[in-house]
Amino acid sequence: MADEFTVRFWGVRGSIPCSGPDTAKYGGNSSCVEMRCGGRLLVFDAGSGIRPLAATLQGPQDFDLLFSHFHYDHVIGLPACGPLYNPKTTCRIWAGRAGTGAGVRQVLSDFMSAPRFPLTLDFFRGNLSFHDFTPGDVLDPGNGIRIRTAPLNHQDGATGYRVEFGGRAVCYVTDTEQVEDGLDRTILDLIDGADLFIYDCTYTDAEYPAHKGWSHSTWQEGMRLADAAGVKTFVIFHHDPSHDDAFMDRVAVDAEAARPGTIVSRDGMQLAI
Template sequence: MNLTLLGVRGSTAAPGADFVRYGGHTSCVAVSAPGEPPALVLDAGTGLRRLGTLLDGRPFRGDVVLTHLHWDHVQGLPFSGAVDHPESRVRLHVPVPDAGADPLEVLRRAMSPPHFPIGPDELLGEWEFVPLLPGPVALDDDRFAVSARRIRHKGGVAYGLRVAEPGGVQAAYLPDHLLLDGGTDGAAIADGVDLLLHDGQFVASEQLLATAYGHTTVPAALGYADHCRVGRVVLTHHHPDRTDAALDELAAAFPETPGGRPVAFAVQGTTLAVSPKRNVSQ
C-alpha cells in the first residue's frame, strides 16, 4: 500500500518561499496499490488539486473519505480537475452528526451560495454522497478496507481512519486529534498499525493553543504512537506558520519516539510505502 501526501498543512494553505520543501497545500492523502492509480483518497483539502498528477490527466473514479468538514479538509473539492470532471465517478463519504442526517445537506452548509457559487451537487461527473458513521466504510474498491472511529477535535464530528490491505499492511490517519486523559483516546483505530500518519500541528510550548483548537503537540503524538505500538510515525497537518527551517529543527529534535519508533515529518508530494512494522521493545 502506498500513501501519497498531496497536502500536509493544517488550518490554511501556506504559500511562499519559506514553505516550498515541506509544501503548502492542506490535508489530502491518495491511497494506491503499488503500480496502480489511486482509487481511494483521504480528505479533500487544497492538496486534492494535485490528484490529477497521479492519474495522468484521467478523471478520478473511486472513494473520497473525509475525516471531518473543516475548510482545510474539503476546500479542494471544487478546485480539483480530477474529481470535478464530466467523466469522474466519486463516492464521497461525509461525516454526519447522526444516522438520520443527509450528507449532501450537511456539506451544502459550507458549499453553496452565498458562501460559494455552486453547491456540491453541481460538481461535474457522477457523485454519490454517503454518510460516514463509526465502523467499516463501504468502498467501491475491495483492495482496501477502511474503518472509522470518532476522535476528539473541536468543532463538529471528526474521525480517525484505519486503512488496511486485506491480510496485509495497515495504516492509520488522524490529522486532527486532541489527546486527553493520558493520551490514549482513539487508540483502537491506530493500535498496532504499520504506519501512523498523525496530527503534529503544535509544539510543546503551544500546548494551550493545541488544546483550545483540538489538536496535539509533537511530544504527545509520539507518546500516543508508543502507546498504540505502531511501526513508524509521520507527523502531518503542519502549522501554516511553521517554516521549512522550523520543521527541519523539529525533525532533528525528534528522530524517533521515546520507545524507539522512527519519526518523520510529512513532505508534500512524497509517497510512503507502507511495509510491515519491525519489532520495537516498548
C-alpha cells in the first residue's frame, strides 16, 4: 500500500553478534533495522542482521542504507549484503561525518580492505552512491519521506534518525550515553511525539555505574525519555550480548509494568506504524 509504514528488526544486539540456545528467542544478530515507507526501502545499519534481511530480497533492489556510526557491530554484515553485488541494484549510502572527519565511502573502503577483509568495496557491482551529512541536517530522500538527524553522545560520534512519513514518525536512536544533568535535550527534541522510539538499552540502571563512559544507555533512561517526549510506543534495542533470553524476559516484565505497551525487540519482529 502507498501509505504503509512498517518496521522490521533483523539484528537487535549491540557490541558483538552472539548465538546459541540462550539467545535464540530475542536473537543474536547485531544492529540492522528495515523500514518500509510505501514502496521505499530504508535500512538502518549493516550489522550481522543485514545478511538475513538480504536473503529476503530477491533480484536487484533500490534502497537507502543509513549508518548510525561505523563501529564494527554496525558494519560487520555489509560484505554479506547480496543485493550490493547485483549490477542492477541501486543503493544510496548515508552517514554523518565520522569522528575522524572521513566520509562514508572512505570509512567503508578502509573497513573492506586488507588485512580486515579479502574483498574491497569495488567488488560491489551495484550502482552505489555515497552521501555525507552533518548530524542535525534534514535529509530528503524523496517519496514523501523526511528524515531528521541529530548528533548522539557516543565515542567517535553517532547519528540518531527520525523518519517521518504519512503523518507518522519512527525514531532510531542507538549507541548513545545518557547525560549527567537530566535528560538529553537533543534526543528529547528528536523524538518529540514520535509513534515509535527505538533506543540504545544496553544496560539496566543497576548496571550502568560500572559501565559509565562506555557510550551506552539503559532501558530505564529510554523510558524516561519516552515519557518526557510523549512517545507512543517505546522499543528496547541494542541488547548487551551477556543478556540472555531469561534476562531479557525479566526486562520485558519490568518494562511492561513500568510503561505498558513497551516492546523488547527481537530478530525478525515486524511492527506496523
